Amino acid sequence: MREDLKLAQRQLEELGKEINLDEKVSEKFYAFNKSFQSILQKVDRLESLIEVSQIVNSTLQLKELLPLIMESTTRLMKAEASSLMLIDEGHFVFEVAIGEKKDEIKKIRLPITEGVAGWVAQNKQPISIKDVTLDPRFCKKIDKEIEFVTKSLLCVPLLIKDKIIGVVEALNKIGEEGFSQDDLELLQAMANQGAIAIENARLYEDLKDLFFNSIKALVTTIEAKDPYTRGHSERVMKYSQAIVSELNLPDDEKETIRLAGLLHDIGKIGISEAIIRKPDRLTDEEFAEIMKHPTIGAEIIKPIKQLQSVVPGVWQHHERYDGGGYPNRLKGEGISFLGRVLAVADTFDAMTSDRPYRKGLPHQRALEEIKEQSDRQFDPDIAEAFLKAYEDGLIIP
Amino acid sequence: MREDLKLAQRQLEELGKEINLDEKVSEKFYAFNKSFQSILQKVDRLESLIEVSQIVNSTLQLKELLPLIMESTTRLMKAEASSLMLIDEGHFVFEVAIGEKKDEIKKIRLPITEGVAGWVAQNKQPISIKDVTLDPRFCKKIDKEIEFVTKSLLCVPLLIKDKIIGVVEALNKIGEEGFSQDDLELLQAMANQGAIAIENARLYEDLKDLFFNSIKALVTTIEAKDPYTRGHSERVMKYSQAIVSELNLPDDEKETIRLAGLLHDIGKIGISEAIIRKPDRLTDEEFAEIMKHPTIGAEIIKPIKQLQSVVPGVWQHHERYDGGGYPNRLKGEGISFLGRVLAVADTFDAMTSDRPYRKGLPHQRALEEIKEQSDRQFDPDIAEAFLKAYEDGLIIP
Numbered sequence: 127m128r129e130d131l132k133l134a135q136r137q138l139e140e141l142g143k144e145i146n147l148d149e150k151v152s153e154k155f156y157a158f159n160k161s162f163q164s165i166l167q168k169v170d171r172l173e174s175l176i177e178v179s180q181i182v183n184s185t186l187q188l189k190e191l192l193p194l195i196m197e198s199t200t201r202l203m204k205a206e207a208s209s210l211m212l213i214d215e216g217h218f219v220f221e222v223a224i225g226e227k228k229d230e231i232k233k234i235r236l237p238i239t240e241g242v243a244g245w246v247a248q249n250k251q252p253i254s255i256k257d258v259t260l261d262p263r264f265c266k267k268i269d270k271e272i273e274f275v276t277k278s279l280l281c282v283p284l285l286i287k288d289k290i291i292g293v294v295e296a297l298n299k300i301g302e303e304g305f306s307q308d309d310l311e312l313l314q315a316m317a318n319q320g321a322i323a324i325e326n327a328r329l330y331e332d333l334k335d336l337f338f339n340s341i342k343a344l345v346t347t348i349e350a351k352d353p354y355t356r357g358h359s360e361r362v363m364k365y366s367q368a369i370v371s372e373l374n375l376p377d378d379e380k381e382t383i384r385l386a387g388l389l390h391d392i393g394k395i396g397i398s399e400a401i402i403r404k405p406d407r408l409t410d411e412e413f414a415e416i417m418k419h420p421t422i423g424a425e426i427i428k429p430i431k432q433l434q435s436v437v438p439g440v441w442q443h444h445e446r447y448d449g450g451g452y453p454n455r456l457k458g459e460g461i462s463f464l465g466r467v468l469a470v471a472d473t474f475d476a477m478t479s480d481r482p483y484r485k486g487l488p489h490q491r492a493l494e495e496i497k498e499q500s501d502r503q504f505d506p507d508i509a510e511a512f513l514k515a516y517e518d519g520l521i522i523p
Numbered sequence: 524m525r526e527d528l529k530l531a532q533r534q535l536e537e538l539g540k541e542i543n544l545d546e547k548v549s550e551k552f553y554a555f556n557k558s559f560q561s562i563l564q565k566v567d568r569l570e571s572l573i574e575v576s577q578i579v580n581s582t583l584q585l586k587e588l589l590p591l592i593m594e595s596t597t598r599l600m601k602a603e604a605s606s607l608m609l610i611d612e613g614h615f616v617f618e619v620a621i622g623e624k625k626d627e628i629k630k631i632r633l634p635i636t637e638g639v640a641g642w643v644a645q646n647k648q649p650i651s652i653k654d655v656t657l658d659p660r661f662c663k664k665i666d667k668e669i670e671f672v673t674k675s676l677l678c679v680p681l682l683i684k685d686k687i688i689g690v691v692e693a694l695n696k697i698g699e700e701g702f703s704q705d706d707l708e709l710l711q712a713m714a715n716q717g718a719i720a721i722e723n724a725r726l727y728e729d730l731k732d733l734f735f736n737s738i739k740a741l742v743t744t745i746e747a748k749d750p751y752t753r754g755h756s757e758r759v760m761k762y763s764q765a766i767v768s769e770l771n772l773p774d775d776e777k778e779t780i781r782l783a784g785l786l787h788d789i790g791k792i793g794i795s796e797a798i799i800r801k802p803d804r805l806t807d808e809e810f811a812e813i814m815k816h817p818t819i820g821a822e823i824i825k826p827i828k829q830l831q832s833v834v835p836g837v838w839q840h841h842e843r844y845d846g847g848g849y850p851n852r853l854k855g856e857g858i859s860f861l862g863r864v865l866a867v868a869d870t871f872d873a874m875t876s877d878r879p880y881r882k883g884l885p886h887q888r889a890l891e892e893i894k895e896q897s898d899r900q901f902d903p904d905i906a907e908a909f910l911k912a913y914e915d916g917l918i919i920p
Contacts (some may be wrong), residue, residue: 137558141548142684144551151542154538156535162559164527165527165562167563169562170573172569172573176573183720186727229902264732333730335828336734337734340738340824343823344738344741358568395748399796426744430733430737432736
C-alpha cells in the first residue's frame with residue numbers, strides 16, 4: 127500500500143482510539159471504517175489495473191503478450207497458477223503457467239463446450255468456484271495432463287465488443303480457501319484490458335501475415351516463369367532461417383533473413399525472359415546480363431524504408447568470401463552477414479535442384495562441396511552453421 | 524463519484540456530527556478527513572486513467588487515436604482546449620482540439636526547440652504555468668494562428684522508453700485560475716498511456732506502409748518490362764480511389780480498392796513477354812492469351828486469406844456492364860462493385876496512354892467515351908462518379 131493510504135489508515139486508527147465510544151458513535155465509526163477499508167482495497171485494485179494496462183499494451187507480439195497476461199494474473203490474484211485459452215475454430219487453445227516454472231507452459235486443445243471454460247464462454251459470464259471437486263462442470267482431464275491439482279478456480283470471459291475470444295483462469299488462491307468477489311471483479315477488469323491488447327496484437331500479426339504471404343505469392347509467381355527454379359526462393363528462405371537459428375540470433379534478425387531469402391532473386395524480373403528460360407548453357411554476354419540481377423534486386427527494394435536492412439543481402443548474395451564473386455568483388459567480412467548467409471543457402475539449393483542441362487546433386491555431395499568451399503566461396507562460420515543445421519534436420523526442402 | 528464513495532463520504536459526515544468535538548478529537552478528525560478527501564480524488568483519477576487506457580488502446584489508427592487522446596485530455600482536465608504535438612524530423616507536428624469544435628483541428632509545424640513544448644521536450648519534464656503572459660518561454664504565434672487566447676497551461680512529455688516522441692498540452696482550466704498539481708500528475712499518467720498507444724499505432728501503420736510499398740515496388744517492376752504500361756497500375760489505383768471517394772464509402776473499402784487497383788493486372792506476369800511487349804497489334808490467339816490475365820491474377824491472390832475481398836476486382840475488371848466482357852461474360856450487378864470501378868479506371872488510363880501503335884487520346888475525348896459507354900461498357904452510377912471526380916480535379920495521372 128502506498129504511503130498516503132497508510133497515513134490515512136493510521137490517522138483513522140488514532141481517531142478511533144480518541145473517540146468517546148458511546149454506542150451510537152461507535153456504530154457510525156464502524157460503519158464508516160468498513161466502507162473505508164473497501165475503498166483502500168479499491169485503490170489497490172485500480173493501481174494494479176493501471177499497472178496491468180501498461181504491461182499488456184507494451185507489446186504487439188502474441189507470444190510475448192499471453193505470458194504477460196498470465197504472469198499478471200498469477201501475481202495479482204495470488205494464485206498458484208493461471209491459464210489463458212483462446213478460441214480457434216470451435217476449440218480452446220490452452221496455455222498454462224504454473225507458478226514460477228515458465229517452462230511448464232503447455233499447449234492443449236479442448237472443445238469449446240467443455241469444462242468450466244465452456245460454461246463461461248457459453249454464458250459470457252465470470253464464475254468463481256470454491257471447490258472444483260464439487261462442481262460437475264469441472265474437467266478433470268486437464269489437471270491430469272498438466273500434472274496439477276485444481277482446488278479453487280476463477281474463470282472470466284475475454285470479450286471483444288461482446289464477442290467471446292477466450293477465457294482467463296486463476297487457479298488455487300494461495301493461503302485462502304477460495305477467491306473473493308473482489309478478486310473476481312479485478313480479474314474481469316484485467317481480462318477486459320487483456321482482450322483489447324490481444325485484439326491489437328492479432329491485427330498486427332494478421333497484417334504481418336498478409337505482408338509475408340503477398341510477397342511470397344508474387345515471388346512464387348515470378349519464379350513460375352522458369353519451371354527449374356520453382357520454389358527456389360522459399361527454400362533459400364527456409365535454409366537461411368535454419369542457419370540463423372543455429373547461430374542463436376535475435377528475433378528481428380530472423381524476420382530480416384526471411385525477407386532477404388524470399389526477395390534475394392527478385393532482380394531476375396529485370397532480366398529478359400529469353401535468358402532466364404534458356405535451356406542451354408549461357409553465353410558470356412548472357413551471363414553478364416544474369417550477373418546484374420543482385421544489383422537490380424537491390425534497386426527495387428531500396429526505396430522502401432523498412433526494407434533497408436534487406437538490401438545488402440539481396441545485393442551481395444553472389445559475392446564470395448575469397449573476393450571472387452559478383453557484382454562488387456567484396457571479400458570476407460566486407461560482405462554483409464545476410465549476404466554470407468544467403469550465399470550458402472542459395473548455392474546449396476542451386477546444387478541440389480535439377481537444371482535443363484544437368485540433374486541436381488545428391489545432398490551428401492552438395493554438403494561436401496559446402497565444406498570444400500568453406501573459407502573460399504563461403505564464410506567458414508556460416509558454412510559450419512549450415513552443416514550443423516543439416517545434421518540437426520533443419521534443412522528440409 | 525461512484526455510489527460506494529458517496530456512501531463513505533456521507534458516513535464520515537455523520538460520524539463528524541456525532542463526535543464530541545473536544546479539541547484533540549476534532550484535530551484528528553480534520554487531519555483524517557483531509558487525507559480521506561485526497562484518497563477520494565485519487566480514486567477518481569485512477570478510474571479516469573483506466574477509462575483513458577481503454578479508449579486509447581481501442582484503435583491502431585493514428586488519425587483516430589490522436590483526437591481520442593485530445594478529447595480525453597480536454598474532458599478530464601476540464602480544459603478549454605488541448606493539443607498534441609508529435610516530433611517529426613526536428614519539428615513538432617501540431618494538432619489542436621478547441622472545445623467541441625472538432626473541425627478546428629489544425630496542423631502546424633514548429634521547431635522542436637520553440638515554446639513551452641520545446642522546454643518540456645528538452646528537459647523531459649512536465650510543467651504547469653498559471654499565466655502564460657508572464658512566461659517568456661510561451662510562443663504567442665500559435666495562439667494567433669489558431670485564434671485562441673491561452674491563459675493557463677499544462678504541458679507533459681510523451682515518452683517511450685525515455686525517448687521523447689512529443690508533448691500533450693491542456694489549455695485554460697475552466698472555472699479556475701490554473702491547473703493543480705493533481706491535474707499535472709493525472710495528465711502525465713494519461714500521456715504515459717497515450718505514448719504506448721501511439722507507439723503501437725505507429726508500428727501498425729509502419730507495417731501497413733511496408734506492405735503497400737512492397738506491393739507497389741513489385742508491381743512497378745513487373746510493369747517496367749513493358750515501357751508502355753509503366754505506372755499504369757498506380758494510376759488505376761488513384762483513379763479508383765477517386766471514384767470511391769466520390770461515392771463516400773467507408774475507409775476499409777478504400778483500402779480494398781487501393782489494393783485491387785495496384786494488383787488488377789498482376790496476372791500479366793503469367794503471360795509470355797513476347798506477347799506483352801509485342802509492338803504490333805495482337806493476333807486473335809495472342810489476344811486470347813492476354814484475356815487470361817484476370818483469371819491468372821485472381822489465382823495468384825486467392826490463397827491469401829486477407830486478400831479475399833480483392834479477388835473479385837482483379838478477376839472482373841474486364842467484364843462489361845452489358846455482359847460483353849471477359850473472362851466470364853458477367854453482366855450488370857453480377858459484376859462485383861470493385862470490378863465495375865476498376866473497369867472505368869482501367870479503361871480511362873488505357874485510352875489516355877500512348878501505345879506503340881497509337882497516341883493516347885486527349886482527356887476530353889476519353890471522358891466523352893466514358894459517358895458514351897455508360898450503361899454499355901460501364902455501370903452508369905460509377906461512370907458518373909468518375910466524371911464527377913474528374914470535374915472535382917481528383918483524376919490526376
